Amino acid sequence: MITRIASAAGPEDCQIMIPGMINAHSHVFQRGLLGRTQRFQRPEDDFWSWRSEMYRAADTLTPERQESVAYHTFRDMISKGYTTVCEFHYTHGATQMDHGEMPLLMAEAVLRGAQRAGIRIRLLPVCYQRAGFGQPSLLPRQRSFGLTTNVYLSLVHHLATESERTSLQSIGYAPHSLRAVGRDALMAILDHRNRHDPDAPIHIHIAEQVREVNECVLSTRKRPVEYLMDTVALDTSWCLVHATHATDKERAVLAERKIPVCLCPTTEGDLGDGFFPLTEFMRDGGLWCIGSDANICLDPSEELRMLDWQQRLRLRKRNAFQFDSTLSASTRLYLKALEGGRQAAALPVGRIEPGFQADVMELRQDISLSNGLSPDETLAAWIYSGDSSFLGRRWIQGQEHIDTRPLS
Numbered sequence: 001m002i003t004r005i006a007s008a009a010g011p012e013d014c015q016i017m018i019p020g021m022i023n024a025h026s027h028v029f030q031r032g033l034l035g036r037t038q039r040f041q042r043p044e045d046d047f048w049s050w051r052s053e054m055y056r057a058a059d060t061l062t063p064e065r066q067e068s069v070a071y072h073t074f075r076d077m078i079s080k081g082y083t084t085v086c087e088f089h090y091t092h093g094a095t096q097m098d099h100g101e102m103p104l105l106m107a108e109a110v111l112r113g114a115q116r117a118g119i120r121i122r123l124l125p126v127c128y129q130r131a132g133f134g135q136p137s138l139l140p141r142q143r144s145f146g147l148t149t150n151v152y153l154s155l156v157h158h159l160a161t162e163s164e165r166t167s168l169q170s171i172g173y174a175p176h177s178l179r180a181v182g183r184d185a186l187m188a189i190l191d192h193r194n195r196h197d198p199d200a201p202i203h204i205h206i207a208e209q210v211r212e213v214n215e216c217v218l219s220t221r222k223r224p225v226e227y228l229m230d231t232v233a234l235d236t237s238w239c240l241v242h243a244t245h246a247t248d249k250e251r252a253v254l255a256e257r258k259i260p261v262c263l264c265p266t267t268e269g270d271l272g273d274g275f276f277p278l279t280e281f282m283r284d285g286g287l288w289c290i291g292s293d294a295n296i297c298l299d300p301s302e303e304l305r306m307l308d309w310q311q312r313l314r315l316r317k318r319n320a321f322q323f324d325s326t327l328s329a330s331t332r333l334y335l336k337a338l339e340g341g342r343q344a345a346a347l348p349v350g351r352i353e354p355g356f357q358a359d360v361m362e363l364r365q366d367i368s369l370s371n372g373l374s375p376d377e378t379l380a381a382w383i384y385s386g387d388s389s390f391l392g393r394r395w396i397q398g399q400e401h402i403d404t405r406p407l408s
């Protein structure tokens, strides 16, 4: 924990230190799909056909494989600049074994992978119960995600109690989406949270795909964000993942209530989801964070660069956010992503201030690329080039993180 900020003795002692980035949305097992989903079978291939490949990957997971993919992926996230991850975990492994311990073994495998990698984690076990709006159950291919409400809540409860042992690990709640969780289960999850862990965050996928929005309207007569607002007390403990197809009115309410939206531009781009109008959302004071989601890309600089360039391309202007000249766009976006990520993770991270965790990293000024650049310009050079050689030493919870990856 940072207790005090001291002045440097002189300029020679100065280094640029920035908070490590918070990855507010990850499905670590999807790293195993890397390179396998870019061959298209049909002209109309989309999110839903990608999902079939994802089911195949989930079906092969055992606790050992889960731990391995978690360890390698989290380690690579740290090397690229993330120090905290919110892991949206739904591979409960129900197809692998019949006995009731399997979901716990799979969740513990993710936590062990995170511990070995050294990353701070908010594990969000996921409740996933049906194939879609109005469907009574899961598809056979989705069986490994399914838990009854009681099993789900006892899993969360058990993990939350266990995780009190380590300050790098904490637990939250994640109803997968409105299409996968019905009203009764949603209310039971909220009731459990309010009684047992009222500070725990709740994350949900929402309004990512037009088809999902249309199915929600057909089933409930409301759009997903609208339905959620009318059904639960939507407050700052929520994080809405994607919200790509929220309406102007819905986005304005989210902005006003300071409910963070998690944007995952590399994944949303890969899946052809659509653009989130971040310029308008920020103009309304909206809070947002970034997530690596499908983990094709583990680099926060790339997510931020893509967010900025999406808006520049969409609006055909460079200053898409009406920033003034006191700081570069990248510094402002980095600070905004930290602010939203801190709230989404519900952890004291993302600031270099007393009372916050010492999760920091050095931006190098001793490389030729940063020669003559101010700290603000050095951050801009990293974000817009994506060149990891800007990243120097890093610390998580005050411990220096030593990169154990083999040299390539």
Ligand SMILES: [Zn+2]
Binding pocket: 025, 027, 088, 205, 241, 293, 294
């Ligand atoms: Zn996701």
